[in-house]
Amino acid sequence: MSGTVFFSGWRAVKDRIKTLSEDQQPTTGRVYTMFHGTQLKNAETIIRNGFVPSKDGLLGPGIYVSRNIDKAKCYPPNTDKKDKAVFKLKVRVGKVKKIDCDHHPMQKSWHQQGYDSAWIPPHSKISSIKSGREEDCVWDPARITLIDVACCVDDTKRKKLRRLISSQGTGNASDCDLCHQDESGEPHDIQTCWDCGDRICPFQDKHVCR
Structure with a gap:
């Protein structure tokens, strides 16, 4: 037919969903950006070999992370900021259990009850968290992908760590x-x-x- 234009293809219009706020519970099965603070001397080992779960903690064994970068910057405690590094992560949270009070019956047994992660919301009733910031614990290190160095006072060391992350192929392995x-x-x-x-x-x- 004269004047008819034939074409194929599309242009997508993205739904600009807001980033999950700190006080929103992580949705089961989703992937979120989180942060983890560590001693700078341990950073290369983590990049090369992955995270080693803590043997215990407020939420029991696991890898402790937070969506609040300021929370991650506080760790490890009693460490000068020049000796710290904060990693940016992609975390597949799996099945999430909310822990929001002292002596919660599943505070350290959530994994045994079938959960992959535990989440403490901000301003919870857990007395040991003085900052009021949210905190997460992930049982399986395989659920965590290290994608960047979010903070490091020494810019030369930060660039070195970023190059190492890139060489490991973890920065965009799941894209x-x-x-x-x-x-x-x-x-x-x-x-x-x-x-x-x-x-x-x-x-x-x-x-x-x-």
Whole structure:
């Protein structure tokens, strides 16, 4: 038909969902950005070998992280800030248990009850948390991907650690190679364009046939 324009492809309009606020409970099965503070001397070992769960703590054994970077900056306690590093992480929280008071019946037994992570909300009734900031504990280190060094006073050491992260391939290991978004929670449904035959991801900003 004269004047008809044929085309194939799309442009996606993203739903700009706000980042999960500190007081919102992590949703089971989702992936969140969190932070972990450590001694600078241990940073390279963590990057190379992964996290080693604490044997005990407020929430029992596990890796302690927080969505609040200021919380992570306080760890380890009694350590000068020049001797600290704060890692930026992607955390697959799995099944989450909320712990919000002293002597909670599942405070240290949440994993035995089938949970993958425990979450203390900000301004909880747990008396030992004086800062009022939220805290999380993840049982399995495999749920945590180290993606960046968020804080390090020594810029030279920070750059060195970032290069090491890049060399380990952890910075973007779980990103889709088409849309470049995280797919560690669930693989994206890659399809073939019915017109040009290219591989396409439904989360791409756009696809235009060649």
